[in-house]
Amino acid sequence: MDTKKMKTELEKRLKHPSRSFIFDREKDQLRIENIRTGKGITVSLPGIIAKWHEQKDQAIDEVVYFVEEGLQAMKEDQVHLTGNESKIYPVIRSTSFPAHSTDNVLFIFDEHTAETRIYYALDLGNSYRLIDENLLKSEGWTLERIRETALFNVRALPINMKEDLVAGNKYYFVRSNDGYDASRILNQAFLKEMEEKISGTMVLAVPHQDVLIIADVQNDTGYDILAQMAMSFFSSGRVPITALSFLYENSELEPIFILGKNRKKEK
Template sequence: MKMDSIKMKKELEKRLTNSNRSFSFDKKKDELRIENKQTGKGITISLPGIIAKWELQKEKAIDEVVYYVEEGLQAMEGDIQLSGQEKNIFPVIRSTSFPSESEEGVPFLFDEHTAETRIYYALDLGTTYRLIDRKLIEKEGWVPERIKETALFNVRSLSTEMKSDEVAGNTYYFLNKNDGYDASRILNEPFIKKMEQKIEGSMAVAVPHQDVLIIADIKNETGYDILAELTMSFFASGRVPITALSFVYENGSFEPIFILGKNRKK
């Protein structure tokens, strides 16, 4: 069966239908919006990306979208509070092209991180999370610094156990706990410094999507090419893609590297 936007739209509407929801399809943008009829809050999903995943994963791709839309809509409908939830506030890494405000026009709380990435802040709700916006901060009477400090403290409590693989004399470490905060471990400074001590060659880091962190011990030029292929592969298959570029970690900062065949540019 050949999948197209109309077929995908119908399939998603069938799976997500609910008397309290409305659907609207923007043919020009190829986007489907699912809204709560009472609140007007909703989620807009881009269909081409889901179709591309469907080509590879079939039903699993649709199952994932349905799950995240259901969880996201439930999170929007609930009354969210920060007080008493300090231990559930975490940073999340997103690409610089990620929206800076909610669909209602409320700015998210975020910080610039690298030329490719930003740090957003989220309240963990168990099976999903909600990005923290300025409206929620004002409602709770918090200051942004409190959120940021709490999130960075909490990310240090997450497991940093890694698997490793050696290819062509280079070592690649993978952190993949699937808790939504794998890429966020890049902000755990003591952990990154500890890994730096372990590295014998050059240290490179990649966050292709939210559910993986790659740290590479690069000892030859081939190592950069392998890292580029790995990062691109993860980026293409990730549920929440971040960046296909890798970073060299030097003097406490992350500098993007552009790997062009055998050449690389910082």
């Protein structure tokens, strides 16, 4: 699979009379736009090709789903925060995630760690819309109100975990596939509850939006295993966040690099 073949395949799968395709040969990016509104989504082909070599058609299926849902969400012009308070959630994204929409409108977000930010989204069912300044102003809401509402809602989400014991270290996986698994890292009551269960060092990872990993690390091997897990999830996730892990100490998250047996806090 090369760039030309991937471009052709995506264009075939996403073809629609209301859409146009713009290929940036220099950046190896394909943009899918709504002809009427000019709004669209840009995907990087090398990343999709790399996933295709591991996952074959599943990698393309995920991209097509992401684009279809994203374009559908962009058509939802008449969305409202008021009356939909229970559908407002925080979403964790990397610090490299765009701060502005394709219309150059600033998204509403809070700084979280050196690796992550907290954006806010209105859940639309099968998709969501990130909340931007225009929506905030049109509804007369404040960032503080958005923040309080979103954090309240994420605390109310059910938490289903699976456990795995490897080389004396215990790993907990939160995977509800509701789009907000990584967001559960913002539930301080849950993190405190987990801290009480953990006898070793508490380390967390949010490699992509659909997983939160909590590790009870008892030995150096435990760090290495978590690093491998985080990198694997990061490489396969539809919305990657970070392959780095986080120490949880004194209710704070500290990004760490894990290299063999050495753990180094990020400055």
